[in-house]
Amino acid sequence: MAANLELVPATAGKRLGAAVLDWLPPIAVLVVTFAIGFAGITRTQSGGFIIYDTGSLVLFGSIGLGLTLVYLAVLVGMEGRSGKTLGNHVMGIRSADVDGYAPGAGVFKRGLITGAGIILTLLAAVAIVIFKWFDVAVFILGPLLMAGAVWAVLVVVSNTWDRNGGLRGWHDTAAKTLVFDVKDGRNPITSGGIQGPYSFAPWTSRLSSRSPRPWPGPQSRPRL
Numbered sequence: 001m002a003a004n005l006e007l008v009p010a011t012a013g014k015r016l017g018a019a020v021l022d023w024l025p026p027i028a029v030l031v032v033t034f035a036i037g038f039a040g041i042t043r044t045q046s047g048g049f050i051i052y053d054t055g056s057l058v059l060f061g062s063i064g065l066g067l068t069l070v071y072l073a074v075l076v077g078m079e080g081r082s083g084k085t086l087g088n089h090v091m092g093i094r095s096a097d098v099d100g101y102a103p104g105a106g107v108f109k110r111g112l113i114t115g116a117g118i119i120l121t122l123l124a125a126v127a128i129v130i131f132k133w134f135d136v137a138v139f140i141l142g143p144l145l146m147a148g149a150v151w152a153v154l155v156v157v158s159n160t161w162d163r164n165g166g167l168r169g170w171h172d173t174a175a176k177t178l179v180f181d182v183k184d185g186r187n188p189i190t191s192g193g194i195q196g197p198y199s200f201a202p203w204t205s206r207l208s209s210r211s212p213r214p215w216p217g218p219q220s221r222p223r224l
Helices: 012-039 055-082 086-091 106-114 116-131 134-156 170-175
Strands: 042-046 049-053 093-097 177-181
Touching (some): 012 086, 012 093, 012 116, 086 093, 093 106, 106 116, 106 134, 106 177, 116 134, 134 170, 170 177
Antiparallel strands (some): 042 049, 093 177
8 A cells, every 4th residue: 555655657668658559549540641642643744744633632631630630639638637648548657747746738848859750751741742752752751750650769768768767758858747657656646746745654765676666755856
């Protein structure tokens, strides 16, 4: 029972699992809709000029982007108010600000840093449509999408290299947020933040090696 009163940082594995669950749906929607759109492009030649009919790309690309923006708006709003997302709920983790409360607008900055590569891929897709680089689209978008996915994974698990006990990833440092394991420890958002309500037991010593690693305590909060 005592372990439940501790604040336990989320591990890189749980962070990654939550991120995959949260990011897989919009990425799948974008890949499918843009693939259908690009496949529907027709090319005709008239008067020595090549004319592309991009109606299908505009239609399906707009549908994909619209659905993705709605999804992300809901996700950011949910996490900003409660620290929860679908992935966070399944993996038993919560994001919070440096005081242990709901992270608010910090989740928007975290998302921009994590998804920087995916955003770059979308911008490249727009450039391809504008400049009509359809013949080389797959050679541009494929590597960019792969690089964006690798970057996102590195950012999510970057708390592995945090010298302050694995508490923060690169995106957490930039957004001034923390991520806690609420299955193996206390949920600060619903129990008085990092300090906790007075009804909670005092901070205890480090748990045994078989127990989850506890939060180091209010005197050892990470530097901003």
